[in-house]
Amino acid sequence: MSKTKNAVSAELDTPTDLDSAAVTKVSAALNTLLADAFALYLKTKNFHWHVSGRHFRDYHVLLDEQSAQILGSTDQLAERVRKIGGNTIRSIGHIAKLQTLEDNDEKFVPPREMLRELMEDNKKVAAAMRKAHKVCDDAEDVASASILEVFIDETERRTWFLFEATRQEGGNEA
Template sequence: MEIDMTTGDNARKALADSLNGVLADSFALYLKTKNFHWHVSGPHFRDYHLMFDEQATQILLTTDAIAERVRKNGQRTLTSIGDISKRQNIADNDAEKLSAEDMLKELRQDNLSLVENLRAAKELAGEAGDNATDGIIDDWTDQAEERAWFLLESAQNA
């Protein structure tokens, strides 16, 4: 029986491309969350300031693991801010004035977008037979869903 290595290589490449997109979005979301952490104001300043910082830290902690999954699949990962900007789907926000409520809503939507990208990567991990990536994506998805939930509930009283 002859094994077609091209199919496996293509599946790993597709997975790596997807994970690099997730990684770019993670960096974009991290920086946006820190931006909002630095610039939030209003009556719930302390609560939002602390929550944004906690969420940014959680996002940053996933980046190394994402990049290592790409490398373990024999592919290259992100190399620069320029590389991130080419691959990110989460938009930057350079607004000088933004209400806390708008920050909460935007970060919630961005986390939900990340969840969708993670689900697409999980499907590709299955196709590539990469059980380790398939399993760890569940944890990253749960974290992003939890962040989105906290942001939704916090926006109820914004």
């Protein structure tokens, strides 16, 4: 296997039947998803910690459940990169370089705006997962594609719950 500047050190060079170009492409796609998972996790926890108002408990519990699910995906994504012989994220700085989702550092965000922002972020993550799935399919990496199928379903479920939580009484959108 030819080594590039992103090559895995010999001590960590996991054997795989995927060619080096496939490992590079799949690893890059999964690492971007991993960075976005960490960014979405932290934003979801931020909103969980700072939500207020009459639906506080419902939103607080919803965001706690969602953040736990998002964090749960990170180990599987990172380990998949390593299983195929790639390098994965090593620091907060590395996450910041790769993430595509915007952070939210506002002092106050109204609860409905929090949920809508998270809904849009989850939609972006689902779309990115579909693109990464195509990369995995092209590389004939069925295991990574299979993991992404589960994560796409979980992301769509989070999106749905966030959408429903932001609807006005009577069924109209917020």
